[in-house]
Every structure is written in structure tokens, then in C-alpha cells.
Amino acid sequence: MFSNTAKYAIKACLFLAVNSSEVNKLVIKDIAEPINVPSAYIAKILQALSKKDIISSTRGPKGGFYLTGDQLQTKVMQIIEAVDGEERLNSCLLSLEKCNSDNPCSLHHLVFDEKNKINERLKKTTLEDLRQHIMRGESILPL
Amino acid sequence: MFSNTAKYAIKACLFLAVNSSEVNKLVIKDIAEPINVPSAYIAKILQALSKKDIISSTRGPKGGFYLTGDQLQTKVMQIIEAVDGEERLNSCLLSLEKCNSDNPCSLHHLVFDEKNKINERLKKTTLEDLRQHIMRGESILPL
């Protein structure tokens, strides 16, 4: 459903949401290890997220990655789009093109409503929402 | 969501469901062109489907691919699994492992019910179902 890159990006953001702050920055190694992603790889992903202002970073000693209050309001969908591009989640199940309700493919009716519901949730749910969910012990951050 | 290979496989099976029969076999070129898939590629996919008995084939002159009555009862999910393997649709959204409701990841609650509903439908819906849907003009076979 998502690319590895997208999964890793979400895990990293979530880890930052739970464990970092403006005064508690995290260095690459301290992110890569707990979320179990090769550190050179997550480094590249973090760079991209930082460039798109989804996460914050400062370099040099005492530097690292963190989220601002604003960035806790980032929607999950924005993270996915930042690394995977927009198309992936809207593509039709049978063609490589956009899904189209006016000219539905043969599988369209089997999935459209549910896919839509999922997409709506991904567009609405913020990192802060997920953070609270985790804090309440209702879900985990898998390795 | 699906690999190109899976999309192509479903399109090809559907095309056979609508246009072929034991007495009206179709040759690779007559499948590849209308569904708009490179013929060397679809050939390879058809070979795999044939080996798994999801479609039928005979070689030599007057040969080609077709579906038997039994094969019209193939479930969409079986086609996907035949070419992509079983894991893809059950993998957790955040880890690369199996989705697990006892230890739900942070995105689990956003998608589980819907993903399940979709999977159930893919497991239940047959090529014959889809064929009728197309015949009734309720959906199309995209190129």
C-alpha cells in the first residue's frame, strides 16, 4: 500500500512527535536505531522531510531533528505525499491512471467507498492525534 | 495498492472472461493489444497463470488462451495471490510485517476495518461476477 520510504518517513515523524521537542533534538542515530531503519537511509528521508518543512533540523553540535508545535499538526497524508508523490493513493486499481467514478473500472465498486474513507482519515489525522493515541497506550510504534 | 503485474493479470483474466471460451481461444496478441499491455510481458504473466491453472491454454495452431466454466469462478484475490504472493495485502502499514490487531500500529485503527472489507470482497468476487457487471454496462474494462 505504501512504499517503504513512506512507512519509514511516518515512523520517523511519529518517533519525533513522541520523543523530541525544540529543546530536545534527536540525532540521526537516535532515530534510526529505535525505529529499526538503516541510518544512511533514514538520513536521506529526514533531509527530504526537512526541506519540505515537515520536520525541523539544526546542524552542528547540539543540533539534530525535532518537531515544532505547528509541525505536530502535520497530516499523515502530507508525509506520504512528501516522499511518494500524490498519485499513488488515487490510482485506479486496474489502469495506471486516476480512479474515475464516472467511468468506473471493474473493481471500482468493490473498493471505492472504503478507499475514500481511508484517504479522508489520512488527510485528517495529525501527528499530534497519533501521539496521543500512543500515549494512551491504544497503539504502538512498531520496529 | 496492487503491482502492475497484478493489475495486468486481472485485466487479462477479465478480458478472457468476456471474450474467450473453450471454442474461442485467444492468442497473445489479441489479448495484449486491447488491454494495452506489452505483449512479451503479458505473455509471461499468462504463462504463470496457466501454470497455476487460473487460465487454460493449448499450444500449436488453433491454440491460445481461454477460461473454462470452472475458471470463471476464480476469485479476484486468487489472481492477485498467484502473481504477487500472499503477503502484500496483509502487511502492516508501518512495519514490513503482518498486520496485527492485538498489537496495533499507530495507523491500524485508521484503516483496518476498511482494508478488511475490501479484502473480503476480493476474496468473494469471481470473474463471472465481474463479467456480468461489465455486460450490464455497470463498469468498464480500462485500457
Added chain:
DNA sequence: GATATTTTATGATAAAAATCATATTTAAGA
């Protein structure tokens, strides 16, 4: 200002997925 520590920019390599190519086998029909 020199040094150490961090991100950033860039690109190389590896693995997987998609695509292309072709020689071999099978079966029909002349």
C-alpha cells in the same frame, strides 16, 4: 579562530520490479 559535531548535498551501489527477446516444444493441418 580552531575543533568537533552535526545536517546537507551528492552520488554510487544493490535489489527488485518491469519489460524485452528468443530458442524450444507442442499440436494442427496439408
Added chain:
DNA sequence: TCTTAAATATGATTTTTATCATAAAATATC
């Protein structure tokens, strides 16, 4: 039985995705 039309087996190539590596730039602290 020969020729021809088809699938089948096999493998090569290309493209995309995932992963690894490193030199350059920035900043805190001494």
C-alpha cells in the same frame, strides 16, 4: 511427415526503489 502457428522456458535488459558512502557546509563551544 512436413510446415506452420501457437504456447513455454529461459534469460537479458531497463527502470525504479532501496540502500550505502562521503565530502562539504554550518554551528556551538573552547
